[in-house]
Amino acid sequence: MTVGAPEIGPAGLRLMSAVPDRVFMTDNSGHDALTLIEEVIEKGGDIPEDLPGSPEDQEKLKRILGKIHEMHSFVSRMSEGDLDAKLSFRGYIAGPLKALQSSLRHLTWQAKMIAEGDLSQRVDFMGDFSLSFNRMVANLADNRDQLISRKEELERSYVALSQANNKLNILSSITRHDILNHVMVIVNYCFLLKEVITDPKLKKQLEAIEFSGKEIQHLIEFTRSYQDLGVLEPMWQRIPVIFTNPTISGLVKDITVQLPDQCYEIFADQMLVKVMYNLVENSIRHGGGVNEIRISYVDEQSLLRIIYEDNGSGISADEKEKVFKRGYGKNTGLGLFLIREILSITDITIKETGTPGKGVRFEMTVPEKYFRRCGS
Amino acid sequence: MGQSRKYEFKWELLGDIEKGRPNLGNTTRLEVYRLMQYTLRDVLEQRYGDEEADKIFREAGKLSGREFFHHLLSGCTGMHDFIRKFQESLRELGIGILRVEEADEISGSFILTVAEDLDCSGLPELNYPVCTFDEGFIRGILEEMTGNEYEVREVDCWCTGDRTCRFEANVRSS
Numbered sequence: 001m002t003v004g005a006p007e008i009g010p011a012g013l014r015l016m017s018a019v020p021d022r023v024f025m026t027d028n029s030g031h032d033a034l035t036l037i038e039e040v041i042e043k044g045g046d047i048p049e050d051l052p053g054s055p056e057d058q059e060k061l062k063r064i065l066g067k068i069h070e071m072h073s074f075v076s077r078m079s080e081g082d083l084d085a086k087l088s089f090r091g092y093i094a095g096p097l098k099a100l101q102s103s104l105r106h107l108t109w110q111a112k113m114i115a116e117g118d119l120s121q122r123v124d125f126m127g128d129f130s131l132s133f134n135r136m137v138a139n140l141a142d143n144r145d146q147l148i149s150r151k152e153e154l155e156r157s158y159v160a161l162s163q164a165n166n167k168l169n170i171l172s173s174i175t176r177h178d179i180l181n182h183v184m185v186i187v188n189y190c191f192l193l194k195e196v197i198t199d200p201k202l203k204k205q206l207e208a209i210e211f212s213g214k215e216i217q218h219l220i221e222f223t224r225s226y227q228d229l230g231v232l233e234p235m236w237q238r239i240p241v242i243f244t245n246p247t248i249s250g251l252v253k254d255i256t257v258q259l260p261d262q263c264y265e266i267f268a269d270q271m272l273v274k275v276m277y278n279l280v281e282n283s284i285r286h287g288g289g290v291n292e293i294r295i296s297y298v299d300e301q302s303l304l305r306i307i308y309e310d311n312g313s314g315i316s317a318d319e320k321e322k323v324f325k326r327g328y329g330k331n332t333g334l335g336l337f338l339i340r341e342i343l344s345i346t347d348i349t350i351k352e353t354g355t356p357g358k359g360v361r362f363e364m365t366v367p368e369k370y371f372r373r374c375g376s
Numbered sequence: 377m378g379q380s381r382k383y384e385f386k387w388e389l390l391g392d393i394e395k396g397r398p399n400l401g402n403t404t405r406l407e408v409y410r411l412m413q414y415t416l417r418d419v420l421e422q423r424y425g426d427e428e429a430d431k432i433f434r435e436a437g438k439l440s441g442r443e444f445f446h447h448l449l450s451g452c453t454g455m456h457d458f459i460r461k462f463q464e465s466l467r468e469l470g471i472g473i474l475r476v477e478e479a480d481e482i483s484g485s486f487i488l489t490v491a492e493d494l495d496c497s498g499l500p501e502l503n504y505p506v507c508t509f510d511e512g513f514i515r516g517i518l519e520e521m522t523g524n525e526y527e528v529r530e531v532d533c534w535c536t537g538d539r540t541c542r543f544e545a546n547v548r549s550s
Binding site for chain 1 (some may be wrong): 489
């Protein structure tokens, strides 16, 4: 070895010993060939037609340059993520390149398996990459196990809560029944006493007791309608389907109902049918001759607006928010209050945005995660 | 032939190594394994020719793969579990580093690579693949796992200058 020359490692020595001596030509054609090889390695470019040397050397040079081009294409395609490139030759340089391609193809396959949920994948004998990859997959597996465990806990809690809720429902049903029995006694006695009492002052007081008794009866009856609020799991529902429910279709038989053309599914409490029923009933009860109801959607990507409109008298500006308060209104004062409660179970909000005198316009806003296009 | 055979293969023929080699244990140098394999191959080739020797090696590999599957890979719960166990067992037994490049469960096609292969890694370059025993071994395992008949071909080998042995396995068309 020449003094001062760069040190050649064992791999380099193996390469040199593998290169036949006759490659090192001493005439000009040899020099030109080596220059050409160096240029192609460094700068690329097409293989020139006038190659130096004898026809045999030209053929050999063409093969060498062809292999350089092929390797360049092979590595370029790999760097762009195309792992299907093939090398037409084998050997010292092709071997490690194909080994690299093989490792990348294997990693691609492993990533695919992980994406399909197989978290048992591990990478061996790839140095630091193996450590990081294996730690990442192990963490993913831990997190998944924790999520599964948490899900199971939640499911157990849900079952326990459902059971407690059922018991509370039974209890409230019995209590409601008992209260109604006692109130009926009060109301009936009031009715009987009114027949025998002649003192106007006492009669007036009796009527007040009877009135309160009937109010209690009414309120208790009303709570029966909403005993299932939040009891059943929310589900994906379509509003046009809800309008085929006999309780609503019977209510709107003399009204033109215009339903939306687009198809959406709304994730809401199963009492959504009650929401629609109450809106329609309000239109009929308070709208002053409503004969047209329209429902439409406004899709704003991150939220969906469900618009309910009628051609009735509408709601005055100062009442737009008050109508949702408990106890407000001309009947029980619970209808719109409970509508808001039912919708809020899945974060749906409702407000009235109509023009007084031109009908109501209830706008229900559904968050992104609680609506979807049909079939999606 | 059945009754007169002396060495019809049974897993028990591998013996009770713990009992038989209390001091030397159940490992040996790889050269010894290769010494046996390549001298055996030499004799087979001299006696029956190159092609026939290859066939015998593939057949022996297939038998070995079937037995290997039944004793070390049985009870897999699915293809993912099978591949994982296959990789683990080859690694733990020092047979090679198995990697999967493609596995199409529907067509049953696989492209597998084995690095640091027991049979060939480090051998001189010969311009032709030598892992005929591995071809049979992989075939035997895949056939037992899937119930399909397979064709396994080595397309790259250490001995052809490639660092990794690559095998293409496809279900035989009937």
